[in-house]
Amino acid sequence: xEKFFTILTGNTLGSHEEINRRLTxxxxxxxxxxxxxxxxxxxxxxxxxxxxxxxxxxxxxPAGKPNILVVLHHTFNPDYTVPDSSRLVTREDxxxxxxxxxxxxxGLLECHRNEAAFKKIVNIILPMNDWxxxxxxxxxxxxxxxxxxxxxxxxxxxxILVVLHHTFNPDYTVPGSSRLVTREDxxxxxxxxxxxxxGLLECHxNEAAVKEILxxxxxxxxxxxxxxxxxxxxxxxxxxxxxxxxxxxxxxxS
Numbered sequence: 190x191e192k193f194f195t196i197l198t199g200n201t202l203g204s205h206e207e208i209n210r211r212l213t214x215x216x217x218x219x220x221x222x223x224x225x226x227x228x229x230x231x232x233x234x235x236x237x238x239x240x241x242x243x244x245x246x247x248x249x250x251p252a253g254k255p256n257i258l259v260v261l262h263h264t265f266n267p268d269y270t271v272p273d274s275s276r277l278v279t280r281e282d283x284x285x286x287x288x289x290x291x292x293x294x295x296g297l298l299e300c301h302r303n304e305a306a307f308k309k310i311v312n313i314i315l316p317m318n319d320w321x322x323x324x325x326x327x328x329x330x331x332x333x334x335x336x337x338x339x340x341x342x343x344x345x346x347x348x349i350l351v352v353l354h355h356t357f358n359p360d361y362t363v364p365g366s367s368r369l370v371t372r373e374d375x376x377x378x379x380x381x382x383x384x385x386x387x388g389l390l391e392c393h394x395n396e397a398a399v400k401e402i403l404x405x406x407x408x409x410x411x412x413x414x415x416x417x418x419x420x421x422x423x424x425x426x427x428x429x430x431x432x433x434x435x436x437x438x439x440x441x442x443s
Contacts, residue, residue: 191314192218194226198246199234201261204291208232208259208307215311228284228314229254234261234291243277250283257310258286265292267300275386284385285313312388349402350378357384359392377405 195209208230209219220226233246243260250256260274267290275286287306290298297303352366359382367378379398382390389395 191216191228192220192226193228193230193314194220194223196223196229196231196250198231198249199236199242201232201234202291202293202296204234204261204289204296205232205259207297208289208310211307212310212314215315217314223251223254226254228257230257230259230310232259232261234263236263239272239274240277243274247278247280247283250280252282254282256280256283257313258283259306259310260286260288261291262288263292264290264298265295266290267298267302271302285309286386309386309388313385346374347376348372348374349405350375351398351402352378352380353383354380355384356382356390358382359390359394361394363394377401 193212195205197205213219223229229250231246231250233243235242239260243258246258250258258274258278262269262271269290271288271290274288278286287309289303289306290300292298350366350370354361354363361382363380363382365378366380370378379401381395381398382392384390
């Protein structure tokens, strides 16, 4: 189970508690020290200038763990427009920067911006320990090693391999990784595009990959699948297969 530790770099007026509460309802555990955590979430309220406050906040965030920076903008307007604070963050261990709106009388505002920010946080934390970023130039060697190593899916059960390619570009072209996979128990290999700030990209490539998985698992769904977390697919597949037959039990290991 993923564990998170929170740091307040200023007075959040309690607005951070709503995010903490919602994360725990997702099965995450809030811990009391950074040493215990898998990820650090830092809450940075803007009180003067964004650049100055964010720079000061980053100095308070310890290195050595993946970090998520939540920049809090004080306003009563749920449609308030703020510049993207991620452009001010260059630290490599800050895996995600999001902007949220809050007010002392309401806490976090109920607005599209805050909902989108929370979804990004969840999409980063939940799959964080499951992702392995493979550089394109190393893809062939890395895939071969990953499939053969001891912690890869055990032989004897059908396996679906989802290869995640790190990119901003939803039109990014990748060679089919299936040509690199020769294990007979790997019944399907698909390529997906993702980025740490978005999770799975909303693109035709990912939609097609998810549809291939559902088809292979004999799961027929009318839901939109362009932004589905791969872990949801595995849960859905297991629930369906438990009622139908033992084959096609899969393990998500990228």
